[in-house]
Amino acid sequence: MLKSGSIRAAVVGATGYAGAELVRLLAGHSDVTITAITSRQYAGVPFNQVYPAVGTAVSLVCETFAPEPICERADIVFTALPHKLPMSIVPELLDRGVRVVDLSADFRFSDVAAYERHYQAHTAKELCKKSVYGLCEVYGEKIKKADLVGNPGCYPTSVLLPLIPLARAGLVDTKMIIVDAKSGVSGAGRSPSLGVHFCEVNESFKAYKVAAHRHAPEMEEILGEAAGTPVCLTFVPHLVPMTRGMLSTIYVNPEQAVSEQDVRQCLADYYKGRPFVRLCGEGAFPETRFVRGTNFCDIGVRLDTHANRLILVSAIDNLVKGAAGQAVQNMNLMFGVDEGRGLDMIPFPV
Ligand SMILES: NC(=O)C1=CN([C@@H]2O[C@H](COP(=O)(O)OP(=O)(O)OC[C@H]3O[C@@H](n4cnc5c(N)ncnc54)[C@H](OP(=O)(O)O)[C@@H]3O)[C@@H](O)[C@H]2O)C=CC1
Numbered sequence: 001m002l003k004s005g006s007i008r009a010a011v012v013g014a015t016g017y018a019g020a021e022l023v024r025l026l027a028g029h030s031d032v033t034i035t036a037i038t039s040r041q042y043a044g045v046p047f048n049q050v051y052p053a054v055g056t057a058v059s060l061v062c063e064t065f066a067p068e069p070i071c072e073r074a075d076i077v078f079t080a081l082p083h084k085l086p087m088s089i090v091p092e093l094l095d096r097g098v099r100v101v102d103l104s105a106d107f108r109f110s111d112v113a114a115y116e117r118h119y120q121a122h123t124a125k126e127l128c129k130k131s132v133y134g135l136c137e138v139y140g141e142k143i144k145k146a147d148l149v150g151n152p153g154c155y156p157t158s159v160l161l162p163l164i165p166l167a168r169a170g171l172v173d174t175k176m177i178i179v180d181a182k183s184g185v186s187g188a189g190r191s192p193s194l195g196v197h198f199c200e201v202n203e204s205f206k207a208y209k210v211a212a213h214r215h216a217p218e219m220e221e222i223l224g225e226a227a228g229t230p231v232c233l234t235f236v237p238h239l240v241p242m243t244r245g246m247l248s249t250i251y252v253n254p255e256q257a258v259s260e261q262d263v264r265q266c267l268a269d270y271y272k273g274r275p276f277v278r279l280c281g282e283g284a285f286p287e288t289r290f291v292r293g294t295n296f297c298d299i300g301v302r303l304d305t306h307a308n309r310l311i312l313v314s315a316i317d318n319l320v321k322g323a324a325g326q327a328v329q330n331m332n333l334m335f336g337v338d339e340g341r342g343l344d345m346i347p348f349p350v
């Protein structure tokens with residue numbers, strides 16, 4: 001039994017959108033004490049001056065990242081830095097005896113060649129074999145024993161949760177999957193750039209990186225493992241003018257004689273007892289506002305009998321189940337805490 005506040009947690013990159021969401025969630029977690037938060041731009045500045053909304057709940061002061069003093073004060077370090085940076089610091093963090101949940105893509109791939117094709121040369125390849133993919137509802141048993149968890153991407157989380165049970169059960173044709181997904185702008189992070197400028201996104205809606213997004217290979221690797229055979233997926237992400245939220249609509253052909261009820265039953269059985277995956281009622285579909293600020297992934301199902309095509313719709317909050325919430329869920333599993341601890345928010349009714 002853990003004493004209240006006994007997990008000492010540090011967040012590296014705490015002033016980015018994912019890091020700040022982590023700080024919010026960890027500050028409300030009864031088993032956690034946040035011992036360090038880092039930022040280069042805001043070193044010496046209290047977190048509640050960077051994000052005034054948190055008020056007195058988080059008055060900790062940001063510091064510059066340095067492995068030794070951070071590891072002396074932490075049992076777990078969350079790295080919420082841009083891709084390609086964590087691989088240069090995580091080996092030392094592990095050597096210093098802390099456990100790590102990395103929110104970037106650096107430790108998500110066991111196929112290092114695929115990572116290198118879509119990102120850059122990997123400088124900590126040996127750790128990719130040890131790292132566990134942090135999709136909690138699927139890899140929970142491995143996560144419990146892991147020292148290093150590669151927290152999944154937001155789009156992959158929204159796509160893998162509906163598809164993995166069906167791929168495992170052989171209910172769908174995994175050679176022909178189409179994913180049409182939409183993300184809020186916070187998915188692009190806090191650094192200003194033309195693509196996220198108000199006038200470029202407001203009252204507009206666009207596809208980007210069409211069939212060329214780095215999340216497609218991440219989904220294909222994990223889904224291929226579930227299906228036991230290579231899978232083929234067309235992925236088209238879209239940017240919508242809202243701050244948070246992600247909705248993915250997935251089109252896939254059912255194998256012969258599979259009914260909508262079979263699909264619903266398969267998902268219900270797989271996620272029985274798992275608090276964060278909610279199957280919508282028959283004929284009902286998720287909305288991003290239903291999961292805003294929560295760790296839920298809501299899933300709706302419809303078999304289009306006219307075209308014999310299965311349609312799955314999922315909704316998550318990209319910053320919570322798509323990033324910080326799942327990272328906290330991973331920590332809970334790693335430290336033997338109830339997986340929902342600190343994540344039991346009731347969604348906004350409207
Ligand atoms: N936003 C989202 O919805 C999701 C994000 N993620 C992942 O989380 C990670 C963080 O993303 P996000 O919060 O959106 O990004 P942001 O750009 O909002 O934040 C990045 C953070 O890293 C710090 N940082 C940036 N560059 C460096 C550097 N060179 N050295 C040290 N620190 C640096 C920044 O602070 P400072 O510059 O002050 O050091 C900031 O705290 C990424 O890997 C992203 O892929 C995953 C899923 C969803």
Ligand SMILES: CC(=O)N[C@@H](CCC(=O)OP(=O)(O)O)C(=O)O
Pocket residue numbers: 103104105152153154155183184185186187188189237239
């Ligand atoms: C809207 C937007 O730009 N979204 C980001 C993905 C979100 C994310 O953070 O994904 P990772 O966890 O892999 O970084 C993108 O398309 O690159």
